[in-house]
Amino acid sequence: MLIRRPNALKSSEITPEPLYLDRRAWLAAAGALAVGAFAKNAPAQDPQPVGKPYGLQPDDKPTPWTDVTTYNNFYEFGTDKSDPARYAKDFKTSPWTITVDGLAGKPGKYLLEDFIKPSTVEDRIYRHRCVEAWSMVVPWRGIPLADVIKRAEPMANAKYVAFTTLMDQKQMPGQQLGVLDWPYTEGLRLDEAQHPLALLAVGVYGRTLPNQNGAPMRLVVPWKYGFKGIKSIVKMTFTDKQPKTAWNISAPNEYGFYSNVNPAVDHPRWSQAKERRIGDFLRRPTLSFNGYSDQVASLYAGMDLKKNF
Numbered sequence: 001m002l003i004r005r006p007n008a009l010k011s012s013e014i015t016p017e018p019l020y021l022d023r024r025a026w027l028a029a030a031g032a033l034a035v036g037a038f039a040k041n042a043p044a045q046d047p048q049p050v051g052k053p054y055g056l057q058p059d060d061k062p063t064p065w066t067d068v069t070t071y072n073n074f075y076e077f078g079t080d081k082s083d084p085a086r087y088a089k090d091f092k093t094s095p096w097t098i099t100v101d102g103l104a105g106k107p108g109k110y111l112l113e114d115f116i117k118p119s120t121v122e123d124r125i126y127r128h129r130c131v132e133a134w135s136m137v138v139p140w141r142g143i144p145l146a147d148v149i150k151r152a153e154p155m156a157n158a159k160y161v162a163f164t165t166l167m168d169q170k171q172m173p174g175q176q177l178g179v180l181d182w183p184y185t186e187g188l189r190l191d192e193a194q195h196p197l198a199l200l201a202v203g204v205y206g207r208t209l210p211n212q213n214g215a216p217m218r219l220v221v222p223w224k225y226g227f228k229g230i231k232s233i234v235k236m237t238f239t240d241k242q243p244k245t246a247w248n249i250s251a252p253n254e255y256g257f258y259s260n261v262n263p264a265v266d267h268p269r270w271s272q273a274k275e276r277r278i279g280d281f282l283r284r285p286t287l288s289f290n291g292y293s294d295q296v297a298s299l300y301a302g303m304d305l306k307k308n309f
Helices: 017-029 037-041 065-070 083-087 145-152 246-250 293-300
Strands: 097-102 108-111 122-129 134-144 160-165 185-189 199-204 218-220 233-239 274-277
Touching: 065 134, 122 199, 134 145, 145 199, 145 233
Parallel strands: 097 233, 134 274
Antiparallel strands: 097 108, 122 134, 134 199, 160 185, 160 233, 199 218
8 A cells, every 4th residue: 555645645646534534433433353363362242441531521431442553543553543553562661671862860671660650550441532522531640750850850941752662663653654754753842741641651541551552651641633643662851842742743734742632723634623422423623732731731821722732
């Protein structure tokens, strides 16, 4: 399958957003049946969600395990939503090393176990919103990113933290495609990264994080669009300059650095005013900051959120 960068596509080649969403809703309702070998290893019964709900609305119900683990964006394993579950089953996640560098008082290479302090592992249920106008409610298990940052001891002039995904074309066949400049990179302003809602997830539904969901460790920033949630992290870099990010490099007119969920800022190819929850047929209004305005809006006081999208 030929895959081109977003800025190389002609408008006539782009699927209209309503048709795109209808197709995705149908696939989700079908339960992502074509997930290959992963389906054989799925639990006989969906595990029950655990954790404290954060920012949920009365009708926000956790998305079923099957959908959470078979309907994924993880381009390192392919661009179709079912590709990660199909192609990531043999991905090796142990041992796993994370490099901390840049403006950090304690740089070095750390085993994943050094990042995961059992006393700080929490189960949290978050809303999750994708820029493609679909959404989920996911029971994550993880550690506050602020805890890791504190241990790294960022220097006084550090203003941002950048993240890098593993680069391994043999294990990650999607990296052989030119859809992005690999490896995948993302970043946050340091005050965003230290917000209590920012999570380094190591599990979902109370279980170890499946490969297709970003094992062994991924970022979860619930007030931002899902592509900010970089997966399979191998490096954290503290810097005084705004880091380049994968999707912003590829299509800067579509994917901004901040990427806060904002129903008033349309994607160039579709509206972001509404979203479709996976498993639902009808769409619902998109909430500012994905429903976390009370907690995070102060981070952006005085900013033009249409310019800084």
